[in-house]
Amino acid sequence: MNSHRGAGHGHSHRADRDVDDQIRIGTTARMLLLAALALALLGTLAGLAIWWPPGDAAARSAEAGGPAAQFAAPGVTFPSGEVVGVAERCGGIGLPDGSGCSTLTVKVEGEGEVVRLDVPPEVIDSGISAGDRVELLRTPAPEDAPEQGASYSYFATERYGTLVWLGVLFVAVVLAVARLRGLLGLIGLAFGGVVVWWWLLPALLDGAPGVGVALTSASAIMFVVLYTTHGFSLRTSTALAGTLLGIVLTAGIGVLAIGDARLTGISDEGGAILASFGTLDFQALLGCALVIAGLGVLNDVTITQASAVWELRAATPAASRTAVFTSAMRIGRDHIASTIYTIVFAYVGTALILLMLLRVYDRPLLELISTEQLAEEVVRTLVTSVGLVLAVPVTTALAALIAAPRPDASPAGITT
The missing domain is CATH 2.40.50.140 (Nucleic acid-binding proteins)
Structure with missing residues (x-):
């Protein structure tokens, strides 16, 4: 009976107040979280300043008669x-x-x-x-x-007409269904595009380290996108911390995998053209690509897990941290299963022509999997998936530690 009254009491409060207002946050946990995010922000700003590209590398190459000259000749x-x-x-x-x-x-x-x-x-x-x-x-x-x-x-x-009406349809559907959240999401998406086009790509062309640029740009994008889309709150800050840890894990595992697999990072004609610049580290560029590729899905799972913990804590304020963590992880496991499908089939779709080409070789899959093209896609898929899966318990644990139980609350009804 107490369990029932506790759960009902939590729901009645949620009807009157925002969920964030119901969560008790310890002073120590709050200060540690915000201090860690402040350090991450300072590191991000330092990276932006240190690797800020001095100009258009392609234009400089063209002016010097370098490889880009064939595309930008006078x-x-x-x-x-x-x-x-x-x-x-x-x-x-x-x-x-x-x-x-x-x-x-x-x-x-x-x-x-x-x-x-x-x-x-x-x-x-x-x-x-x-x-x-x-x-x-x-x-x-x-x-x-x-x-x-x-x-x-x-x-x-020229395909501007098609791209315009398709873009307008996309914006209209997002705004019609998600409304203000959709608008904020579009603003975050636009900011991410600006960072990639006007900072990440020029910095890479200028010879900046690929993984460092990836961590800096991913962090900058997540700071703006998460707070813009989900608002300034400790719940969002917790998701941001989990996302940043997931990014670091993905980058670290990616660097190890790329080196161990002896991948060159040059698997198509575009890579061969860029290789003529002579100063680019293509293994580092592949590491950068791994981080950016998993960014959106990583953000999705960390927000979901932080929100799940907050909701569970609001509904069961007296439950132990272990009980909340265990319940939220049940949600996380379902999310992991569906998200892994998303990652794998997204890569299958983008590499469909390559897979068809390899299929006509009429050789066993285990022999073809070591080719540069296919091995690169496999490493990309597995690394981003591992980073995604590890981000779920990390974010859930952070959220469970920060969202503390309320000793004065009625016993909650979460079962482990």
């Missing part, structure tokens, strides 16, 4: 054009290679010039048609032969 521009004609792809019936197939006829914007461009067959297969817009790469005539005129090549199909 005089090269990227005009738009409208497709006015499409030739059937090469390999079609009655169209031998070299017959003018797989070409686009494009009217260059602002110049009125009409040019014919060779394009990969897959561009034709994508359904491109007259009226679509493409981006061209215009190379000026050589200085010693100006009579040759500028040359054009296909660079990309």
Whole structure:
């Protein structure tokens, strides 16, 4: 009967007050938590300052005639054009290679010039048609032969229209369903994008250590995203502490795994192009990628576990820390199971073409798993999953320690 009254009493209070107001936080626990987060914040700010990129590494490489020069050579521009004609792809019936197939006829914007461009067959297969817009790469005539005129090549199909309506749909759905929380989440997402594009990538191109940059940027993003989305509270601070510990664990395990597996970090054409810069540590870049890849899912589980402990403590204020921890871990185990599926199938989706290519080799999976491409994906999946799983008990334990029992409360009904 007492157990029933205690649980009911907790629910009646939750109807009147916010859950955070019902939790008793010990002074020592509060000070230790906030002191640890303050140190983490100072370390983050120091990392941002120390590795602040002095400029655009790609631009500097181009100016010096380095590897980026082929993409940013003087005089090269990227005009738009409208497709006015499409030739059937090469390999079609009655169209031998070299017959003018797989070409686009494009009217260059602002110049009125009409040019014919060779394009990969897959561009034709994508359904491109007259009226679509493409981006061209215009190379000026050589200085010693100006009579040759500028040359054009296909660079990309313009997809702004699709991206705009899809982005608007995404924002509308988030705001309609999540409302203020959704808006705050979008603000956090925008901040994360700013950090990645204007700090993380330039810092990496400038030769900053990959794991250090990953820890700094991940910490900066989490400080802003968590407090912006979930508000300033000790519950959010506990989730933040668990997230930061999970990030450190992921980075440490990732560094060990990458070195032990002798991964190079160069598994595709993009990596090979960047390797021509000559100063990048690709194993460290892979370690950075591991940390960033698991960031969103890690944040999800730590917030869930902190909230679970807070709710359990509010409902059963007299329960022991062990009882609250055990109950919250039951929630965490279910979350771990579903989240691991999310991670694994997300990587399967992104690496689908690679998996198909390896599948046609007609070799046993255990032999293919050691290839650079597949081993990198396996390490990425396992490392982020291990970091995620370890973050659950760590965050739950922190939350259970901070959310103290109330001695004056009625006995609670949590069972272990």
